[in-house]
Amino acid sequence: MTTQLPEGYAPSADEEYMSPNQLEYFRIKLLDWRNELLQESENTISHLKEENWQEPDINDRATLETDAALELRTRDRYRKLVNKIDAAMSRIADGTYGYCEETGEEIGLSRLEARPIATLTIEAQEKHERLEKQHRDD
Numbered sequence: 001m002t003t004q005l006p007e008g009y010a011p012s013a014d015e016e017y018m019s020p021n022q023l024e025y026f027r028i029k030l031l032d033w034r035n036e037l038l039q040e041s042e043n044t045i046s047h048l049k050e051e052n053w054q055e056p057d058i059n060d061r062a063t064l065e066t067d068a069a070l071e072l073r074t075r076d077r078y079r080k081l082v083n084k085i086d087a088a089m090s091r092i093a094d095g096t097y098g099y100c101e102e103t104g105e106e107i108g109l110s111r112l113e114a115r116p117i118a119t120l121t122i123e124a125q126e127k128h129e130r131l132e133k134q135h136r137d138d
Helices: 018-052 056-093 109-114 122-135
Strands: none
Touching: 018 056
16 A cells, blocks of 8 residues: 655655655655666666677776676675665565664654665664774774
8 A cells, every 4th residue: 555645745854753655755765766776787787798898908808897897896786775675665564664673763754865774773873883893993
């Protein structure tokens, strides 16, 4: 069941947090982002198939291979992002989207607007990063 959003709708702190309109807004935002990433991946595959891999000049071939490796690494990051988007879509479906995995608090509209796949409040994320840094430094 999807909600029809009013034209030009943007989530507002004046409405109930994670109201049907807000959930639909973020669902559409996530789907659009996912589709964009998948399209980019398809373009990469197409580009790599069409590429002439038989460059006679060794420097040109090295540049071509370096560019292809960079492009593939970028697409791998996109693949991981698509997985995170899918997880966010699941959270929308099960009613946990917009709430911190650790504290259960509201993540906040501005954070979700900037990073719709966020699973932690800013405070929880900062704590997580500090602990991660401490473990790396040990």
